Amino acid sequence: MARKNRSPEENERRARIRELLLSSNVSSMDDIQNLFKETIAEFMENGLDAELDDELGYSKYDYHNKDTDNSRNGYSSKTLRTSFGDVDVSIPRDRKGEFEPQVLKKNQTSVSQDIEEKILSMYAKGMTTGDIETHIQDIYGVEVSDTTVSRITDKILPIAKEWQQRPLEAVYAVVFLDAIHYHVRSEGQIVKKAVYIAIGVDLDGKKDVLGMWVGENESAKFWATVLNSLKNRGVEDIFIACTDNLSGFSNAIEAVFPQTEIQNCIIHQLRNSSKYVSYKDLKALMADLKSVYAAVDETTALDALDAFSEHWDKKYPKISQSWRDNWPNLSTYFKYPQEVRRLIYTTNTIEGFNRQLRKVTKSKTIFPTDDSLFKMLYLAMMDITKKWTGRRQDWSIIHAQMALFFADRMPG
DSSP: OOOOOOOHHHHHHHHHHHHHHHTTOOOOOHHHHHHHHHHHHHHHHHHHHHHHHHHTTSOOOOOGGSSSOOOOEEEEEEEEEETTTTEEEEEEEEEEEEEEEEESSSSBBHHHHHHHHHHHHHHTTTOOHHHHHHHHHHHHHHOOOOHHHHHHHHHTHHHHHHHTOOOSSEEEEEEEEEEEEHHHHHHHHTEEEEEEEEEEEEETTTEEEEEOOOOOSSHHHHHHHHHHHHHHTEEEEEEEEEEEEOOHHHHHHHOOTTTTTEEEEEEHHHHHHTTOOOOOHHHHHHHHHHHTOOOHHHHHHHHHHHHHHHHHTTOOOHHHHHHHTTHHHSSSSGOOHHHHHHOOOOOOOHHHHHHHHHHHHOSSSSBBSSHHHHHHHHHHHHHEEEEEEEETTHHHHHHHHHHHGGGGGGGO
């Protein structure tokens, strides 16, 4: 900042710095570096002493206010890596060993370590590099550049790629397959890329993201590559695959997992059905379609589809035809009880995940590379799936039904 633009507070701070440099007899960059190291040590030690005061409820030598059977127990030494070199810090101890410092955590060996973790966390939540820079400056008083943020987040790429190749379960009860689209720079042009996502529910009812693949715009051919990747990582069988009704998708699944039953997403089908319907007809038409997909069994559903055709074919002939063309994969869920139906008849499981990804990535309209897109999605995925604990409440019922319908394919 130019001298004439400095605030009074900054001028005062600069004056104190000059006094410190003069009193410390600083005459070289090495002297400045050593001074910074001493400042870091002093800052850390003061903070740690204050934390222990709070922990014990009394300050050092203030025995009149002591109301605990715990007490100070000297110091231990830790060498801390910083950008200015190694710094030796004295860590206060308590006699009971209960003190858990936060200024400098027990397993922390670097000042930058905590900052890097904060940067990764903020990046995973979709914050822009500009916002990250501002927050780090506000919290730590440290300036970080776009290049620094990129360098820190790039460290996650080998971990993300290892995650993408990890072994998987042999059998999944259900796998949800869907794609989400982004713009990426490629050879000087901005191209639309599809991120192919697979979410599996294993036989214990636990949900997991099996992988995310950045590829060309969505195609059945690339889905075959995704499915082969799952197979190569140890997946031997998928009972039911839930998908949108992309042309050729069924053939891709059958080529890799020939025994897998396919359930096309009813919500996708409804969206396609209502796309060109007049607003004044929409409510009545959708109510008639509900009689189809909410029917108690397949026979009743087909009767309702016939009734729909009689009522609407003159005005919208393509709707009933589309349902009939896709019926083999739309009607799979009718053979199962309600608990299984609710799980498989839509791809809400994966669409909910995709919505959270979009929320995180909304600040990035264009990604510079495939790797930068994959890196952000991986960090976001790790953040989102922290909450994926346990299993569905009705899983014991679903598992019993799966054991009945897929008895010859259940692991022993």
